[in-house]
Amino acid sequence: MAKHNKTKKYGSLFMATALLTGSLAGCGTDDSGSGSGSGSKGSGNTAGDTIKIGANLELSGAVGSYGSSINDGAKLAIDEINAAGGIDGKQIEYIPIDNKSETAEATSAAIKLAEQEKVVAMLAPATSGNSVATVQIANNHKVPMVTGSGTAPNVTVNDDGTVNEYAFRTCFIDPFQGTVAANFATNELGAKNVAIFADNASDYAKGLAASFKETITANGGTVVTEEAYVAKDVDFKSQLTNIKGKNPDFIFIPGYYEEVGIIVKQAREAGITVPLMGADGWDSPKLIELAGADALNNTFITNHYSSEDPDAKIQDFVKAFNDKYSQAPNAFHALGYDSIYFIVDAIKRVDGDVTSEAIQKQLASTKDLSLVTGTFTVDENHNPVKSATVLEFVDGKQQFNSKVNP
DSSP: OOOOOEEEEOHHHHHHHTTOOOOOOOOOOOOOOOOSSOEETTTEEBOOSSEEEEEEEOOSSTTHHHHHHHHHHHHHHHHHHHHTTTBTTBOEEEEEEEOTTOHHHHHHHHHIIIIISOOSEEEEOSSHHHHHHHHHHHHHHTOOEEESSOOOGGGTBOTTSOBOTTEEESSOOHHHHHHHHHHHHHHTTOOOEEEEEEETTOHHHHHHHHHHHHHHHHTTOEEEEEEEEOTTOOOOHHHHHHHHHTOOSEEEOOSOHHHHHHHHHHHHHTTOOSOEEEOGGGOSHHHHHHHOHHHHTTEEEEESOOTTOOOHHHHHHHHHHHHHHSSOOOHHHHHHHHHHHHHHHHHHTOOSSOBHHHHHHHHHTOOSEEETTEEEEEOTTSOEEOOEEEEEEETTEEEEEEEEEO
């Protein structure tokens, strides 16, 4: 199937969604240990002979595919930077910790990185829930955290509108993905009567569903039914039967690949042939294993980038990644890679001692930074203003459909 190379602009919708906010959780305890510099709770950390960057990632467990991909992208970036001489002659020391896809483990990992390892910055967990659980630790210890794929608004902003000073991200936020999906359904697929099938225990899924519903309704569409499931469910036949009975012409399924792969398979087995669409949570090679290539035909996702995008910077990254890992990089690989370069760009702009507090200030002032997943400026809510990509599954492979600019 021929690839489409077109750019669309749904501008004002993104700027409106960027103001949405959410809640915050997390705490820290004090501990001590050796590190590259000095630091204690509340005082931040300082780089020593090496520049320590930590990573609190889901390297195993339910969403281990996400964290492992981010980790691989991050390691490629660090290898490149260190091979080129590091930062002002100092090498980056990368310290990844596996949070096992569990909130309690993510909290413990953040404390260890801040207090024992004394990192000057850290990659935050891949999922929104685990990232939210570690935000207060970053704030308390004055160590900036950057999530590559924690897309929920409340990672960076609290219910009262206050910004979490030490939380950043390289991905766009959930409302933008939901808005893009709704506009794509309306404008490209002609959808008028849609169904939503979402994980009702996931902040990520609920945020996407809410923004999708708001936009599709504003576009004149009708949500004919909403069904729910819970993570780790394996039998979705009852909900899918209910959805099929409402005769929708499009189904939005925000969720993670573990359940979505089974949902897509069972939907096609139930005779549901209409377009299905999700977001970046679908992006894992395991999705194809679970759903099957045929079942994924006529499905779409919003995502952060496409390895098939002809942009020269993207193709240089794709080649470097393939040379190292012998595979094409997915969006999580690219976001991990970009998260390191985002942090390193901030470190290079620090005037004087490289402290975690100084890095935070430079991260917040980032403007027009060109990365693989787009050129972005950090807004007042610590979110990047950047483009999104729509991908289509064709015979089990992702194909670039279109790019959506903010």
